[in-house]
Amino acid sequence: MGVMEQILRLLGLSGPQPADVLVSSRPPAATMQREEQRELADAMRRLPGRFEDRLPALALQRITSAAASGQWEKAIDLLVMALYMRDAPVNATERAELRSALSALALPTRRIDRLPPR
Structure with missing residues (x-):
């Protein structure tokens, strides 16, 4: 299973989500093909929309702009910080999606635990 397929499954954007899927700890940009990078970019652009009811428009614009320009690490960092x-x-x-996105980008996930439950 490719890295992109793992990412999409973990984000709930592709097929069933097996509980034991492992995500590579390597940075995606170094290991992904162009098509996989495009798919990750699309997933990262959609993720902020899940939180539009809880975040100000300016924060969402910054997050979306970072994702649109391929700065996925910055986008997810801005999203978690804004939340x-x-x-x-x-x-x-949502917590699982954020954790999966951070893991897929080889970023620490511990900040997710500090977000209040819904």
């Missing part, structure tokens, strides 16, 4: 700073509640599914 944290707004004390925005995050449900279990």
